[in-house]
Amino acid sequence: MSEQTKKLKKNKRNAVLYKEMTMDMKRPKILIIALLINLFLAPIGICFFIGIVIAAMNGLCSYRVLAWYLISMVYVEATMLLFITPAITAGSVSLEKERQTLDVLLTTRMTPWEIIKGKYGSDFILLSFMVVSTFPLLAIVFIYGGISFIQLLYLGLVLIVFIGFISCFGIFFSALTKNTILSVILTYLTLMIYFAFTFMLPIILLWIIAGINSALYYDNDLFYWVTTQDFINGDFLIYLGTFNPIYMIFDAIGSTIGYDIEDVSVKGMTSVAELLPHMTEKNIILKLWTPISMIEMVLISLGMLRLSAVFLNPVKGKVRTVKKRVKKTNR
Amino acid sequence: MIEIKHLYKRYGRFLALNDFNLKVNEGELFGFVGSNGAGKTTTMRICVGLLKADGGEVLIDGEKMLRNHRKLAEKVGYVPDYFGVYKSLTASEYLHFFASAYGIYGSDADRLTDELLDLVNLSHKKDTDVNGLSRGMKQRLCLARGMVHNPDILFLDEPASGLDPKARFELKEILKNLSAMGKTIIISSHILPELAEMCTSVGIIDKGHLVLQGSIEEIHRAAAMSSPLNLVVNEEQIDDVFAILQSNPFVQKVTARGNILQIVFTGSKDDEGRMLASLIRANILVSSFYREEGSLESLFMQIVGNNTKEAAKRR
Numbered sequence: 001m002s003e004q005t006k007k008l009k010k011n012k013r014n015a016v017l018y019k020e021m022t023m024d025m026k027r028p029k030i031l032i033i034a035l036l037i038n039l040f041l042a043p044i045g046i047c048f049f050i051g052i053v054i055a056a057m058n059g060l061c062s063y064r065v066l067a068w069y070l071i072s073m074v075y076v077e078a079t080m081l082l083f084i085t086p087a088i089t090a091g092s093v094s095l096e097k098e099r100q101t102l103d104v105l106l107t108t109r110m111t112p113w114e115i116i117k118g119k120y121g122s123d124f125i126l127l128s129f130m131v132v133s134t135f136p137l138l139a140i141v142f143i144y145g146g147i148s149f150i151q152l153l154y155l156g157l158v159l160i161v162f163i164g165f166i167s168c169f170g171i172f173f174s175a176l177t178k179n180t181i182l183s184v185i186l187t188y189l190t191l192m193i194y195f196a197f198t199f200m201l202p203i204i205l206l207w208i209i210a211g212i213n214s215a216l217y218y219d220n221d222l223f224y225w226v227t228t229q230d231f232i233n234g235d236f237l238i239y240l241g242t243f244n245p246i247y248m249i250f251d252a253i254g255s256t257i258g259y260d261i262e263d264v265s266v267k268g269m270t271s272v273a274e275l276l277p278h279m280t281e282k283n284i285i286l287k288l289w290t291p292i293s294m295i296e297m298v299l300i301s302l303g304m305l306r307l308s309a310v311f312l313n314p315v316k317g318k319v320r321t322v323k324k325r326v327k328k329t330n331r
Numbered sequence: 332m333i334e335i336k337h338l339y340k341r342y343g344r345f346l347a348l349n350d351f352n353l354k355v356n357e358g359e360l361f362g363f364v365g366s367n368g369a370g371k372t373t374t375m376r377i378c379v380g381l382l383k384a385d386g387g388e389v390l391i392d393g394e395k396m397l398r399n400h401r402k403l404a405e406k407v408g409y410v411p412d413y414f415g416v417y418k419s420l421t422a423s424e425y426l427h428f429f430a431s432a433y434g435i436y437g438s439d440a441d442r443l444t445d446e447l448l449d450l451v452n453l454s455h456k457k458d459t460d461v462n463g464l465s466r467g468m469k470q471r472l473c474l475a476r477g478m479v480h481n482p483d484i485l486f487l488d489e490p491a492s493g494l495d496p497k498a499r500f501e502l503k504e505i506l507k508n509l510s511a512m513g514k515t516i517i518i519s520s521h522i523l524p525e526l527a528e529m530c531t532s533v534g535i536i537d538k539g540h541l542v543l544q545g546s547i548e549e550i551h552r553a554a555a556m557s558s559p560l561n562l563v564v565n566e567e568q569i570d571d572v573f574a575i576l577q578s579n580p581f582v583q584k585v586t587a588r589g590n591i592l593q594i595v596f597t598g599s600k601d602d603e604g605r606m607l608a609s610l611i612r613a614n615i616l617v618s619s620f621y622r623e624e625g626s627l628e629s630l631f632m633q634i635v636g637n638n639t640k641e642a643a644k645r646r
Contacts, residue, residue, distance in 0.1 A: 015431035101415040108432035315383040
């Protein structure tokens, strides 16, 4: 055997990522999933397109119709990704355990963190490809204009952060459990709880504060929401919503396209300031809601991936000195 | 040289390794024998960094290894008792993948892959899907994978299990070649004769403890002493003989077939003589007294049996 292989070089590329991509390219999995997503989204696009053509013939077409097309497409796509992503990622590591290939991998020079990075990276690239494959359908809005390419890319970026965030739940449970089915179940369950909890928490807390205010200062309905500035300030609790991906997508769409329903215009989370007496539309956190939310999600993702690597490490923790204890028990 | 010092491992209440010590010199083909659950796989998994020891240390060339994953990964190669192969990769892609896991890429990886496939006689299967390889070929491919980073020490956990005689023979030949290349090979099995054919030294583990270690010549000498004693006596005196034999502390087991008694005896040659004298003193008509040719299997059974007896006494 070549002596030069004795002097091992530093790993330049992630072997697991490279291997996963090689295997993915051999399987029709990517194409089938991309096809299914687009087959699901395409009818919506066609319906809107036909609707717009008919409306235009009657002289009723407006820019807002296409805006609503894009809004509905982004929400439908996000919902689909929410269900597809755990199915793809929750088996990444656990399948290696089931195939008994993980042990062999762990005896190589690759660290558990490198393995997790490779697994996450390959799933993330695959899912990002799904998002990118739907861009032509989203780009139908350019027929009438009114939405810039940068705005469309921004929405794409939000969706990519969204899948990146959901993916790490799948990877985490995949590293934690030995069984893929269990990992998939735990991923969906945890995501459901996380989404519901972070969505409801600020609302419930604000309701409670409003209730206290109402009881203290008004002989009014307990859930009277809009209070004055003299009352207890609990408005900052809305910031807890930055941890929720639904609020993030809501704000991303609102701040780029905007939700216009007749005379009412909702511009993402800044519009929520109208309901909060201590906040104005100029509030910097409300204005930067989506970027803040994205940073938080990237940080949470990194934390979960790091934790996954810890679970994957077969020799985690310090070696205990149990010699005496063992001898004692034997006696 | 690999040295295992005072290794302990506990699974709940079960003590898998109990003050396990072992020393294997450079270039040795070491056979690691023990019955199922004796602690062979646990020892190997600790040595390759797949399991955390509860105590003790593994030294390679005098350097502590258990807390140094990268260094350990470079020094040792591991072939577990299962294949662990990716079915959608070809044999060549499989080795390329593991080469890149050690930072070997491009033309270096190509050359290495060809050399390894040649070493394990799989060059003709280079572009075949791993899934399409036979059991013996998969095992050889795994062996090549274990050698991808050219380790000094190679751990093989029951590599011959489930292989047909031809595949076993091929595997043995490859291992002998590797040994000739100066690799230290530690190979586990629960069949002592199988290891005796190819190993230069053997260690027997039982209940997490190394109970016997020596060169293959020493093991053969011990085996010669381990075969049962045959005693042919007058059939009417069988009961008396049983009574005398049972009072002898070196008699482990006695089985009778007609007037021929087979005795598993753990004592020395002198003890054998004393036992015969006691029979003659008791007026037993002994017409024949001889030891069968020794076998490694009987040696193994005797050692493991002894340990079981001692453990029962302690309880």
